[in-house]
Amino acid sequence: MYRLEVKNISKNFGKTTAVRNLSFDCKEGETITLLGPTGAGKTTTLRCLAGLEELTSGNIYLDGKNISNIPPNHRKLAMFFENYALYPHMTVRENIAYPLRAPGRRKEFNEEKINKKIEEITELLQISELLDRKPTELSGGQKQRTALGRTLVRKPKVFLLDEPIAHLDAVLRHRMRGEMKSIFKKLKCTVIYVTHDYREALSIGDRILIIKKGELVQLGNAEDIWSRMNNIFVAKLAGDPPINIFKGILHRGEGNFEVELKKQKTNIVFESKKENLKEWEEKEIFLGVRPNNMTISTIKKPNSINGTLSAVEAMSSSYEITVSISEGKMIKIKSKINFKDLLNKQIWVNIDSERIHLFNYQNGESIYHGRIL
């Protein structure tokens, strides 16, 4: 039995459909991240689960029980928003204890039990030393942990989070991402987590649900999303810089295949044992190559595209290189080597043809994936 089952839910706002016939399930202890661009329907989906939005159609089941018409406060789902609201006049301890002191829980929790709970949770969140501080005396990360503590202390059956770390600065966001994942696993939480950041989605999610215009596009683990994406939309959503896309024609060669890139006047040769490529032969397709599957050389090699090196941007331990190819098109390459000396020079971009992706020219759906990793 699944902890949470979402069956064909839709949500309309007037004539606009925010969520369309969405179905997925979530096992106990599993974390599912909802990833999509702004306006894709991620937050609306989460609000539907929480009961903050009434469903237009469809059903939601918690441990097999239909909760579609149960009010939010009786759903045993806890929602955590990005703009955490801590009570400013209360200490960390009081803030976290607050949900346990609700009138309905008085029988369940005496002071001793409350203190024990707080000890457990604050130790895990590494805020045990801050119990007597007020929110104004806390850093951004400490506030975030306190707010998490307040949600976690209720032991909800499902934990709903909407961009919980999006507004933190880069360093803190980085650290909290790992910490949250660790906490979810230690407490065996069942989590639905909304984000627009693909790294966060891949990192935290046991499975990632990609949503576009209110519809499910792909549901899979990080490897599926990264290496076996369903279509160009998913390919572009995950990756920084995003995957490079070229228009080409697929030909069968002798014992291999070739993608002819007319504009770039070159052919990319690859081997595939896949029979199903047959129907795409001599047809227009899109070729996708991730920036880390390309290298740069000053001499022509097989599977390479001619261009001008137009910018080198340093990253922490690598470089992002922009190459102008035909007709003003720019492509991005990720490299360990700084090619600054080749700035404004003619160079060749070599494509690792074992790691390419092919997509249907008409609808963008995947037709071929190269080697995984």
Add this chain to the structure above:
Amino acid sequence: MQKTDKKSKIKVRLENVNKYYGEKRDIHAVKDLSFYCRDKEFVAILGPSGCGKSSTLRMLAGLEEINSGTIYFGDKDVTNMHASKRNIGLAFENYALYPHLSVYENIIFPLRVKGATDEDIKNNKRLDELIELFKIDKSTLNSYPKALSGGQAQLTSLVRCLIREADIYLLDEPLSHLDEEMRVTMRTTLKIMHNKMKKTFIYVTHDQLEAFALADRIIIMNFGVLQQAGSPSDIYAKPVNKFVASFIGEPPMNFLNIHTEKSDSNLFIHGGNYKLSLSDRFKNKLEPDTKYILGIRPERIHVSFNKNDFSESVMAKVDVFENLGEINQITMKLGEEIIITEIEPNIKFNQDAEVYIHFDADHMHLFDVKTLECLDNKF
């Protein structure tokens, strides 16, 4: 005098510049600041909010008086020169667009000021190029700035700055209001424009990724004081103190509390329950029985299930394993310390797995616990 170099002549130079704010001049915003910028160089001034980076840019622009020190453009002392005489292009975070002029009129304003006719403007190739490259929506050209989103207004302000034929371009967080995708795209565009224009750019930002990506050299400030000036790779590899080391890099540098032991020829370090031998660089140079901070970048740490993979290793426990697509990241616990490292995507580790980690001894940094200075250069 700062040392010059054969590469290219100095275009901008600050010497012992000080800036105070407040009625009693009690806020020392910029302290004895000296740095230079070569001709055609892209220099980023990087630091957290309140570090004095925007004040510095405003002083360079002549919008802010300086309390002491000298500013040179080339060989000329411009300390007391009026802003309008400095021949600079300016773009600010908060746009400063003229509300009564249309977007188009705002953009061409610097050309008008120089007396350009309609004909000149029509023939200005850079104008079309800039509008195209910085994705100024042509349908908004006739509207007024108040109709623009924050991001559009910022790009308009940036184009207005770059259309000017200036000697030096001063930019203060010009991309900060764009959404992430657009910010990254425009960052590359700006870098390409700099290559094309071959002019001197000084760029203020709090975003290390932006500074890294754009700059030939980075000036890092904190509390009004220059921390370090150098190329991105220099700053990354040879930080002068813990602030610089921790401010640059994502994921950030790992810091471990360590102390030396009383020992004979070999000095061993340990913090908590692990021991490691030091690189030859440090041998016989550290004080015995003294505390230090060890800094090491994530990519300089190697991980394996197999102890025999390394000549020397310590055992750690995997706390978090993250699949980030092109790379995997592991957070490990080593005693009380937390260590983050990046590994190739084809290797997987489970939570709580016991692993052996090896520190690349040549890339360890040691910091003084009190001054937080990096000790690498002292040996």
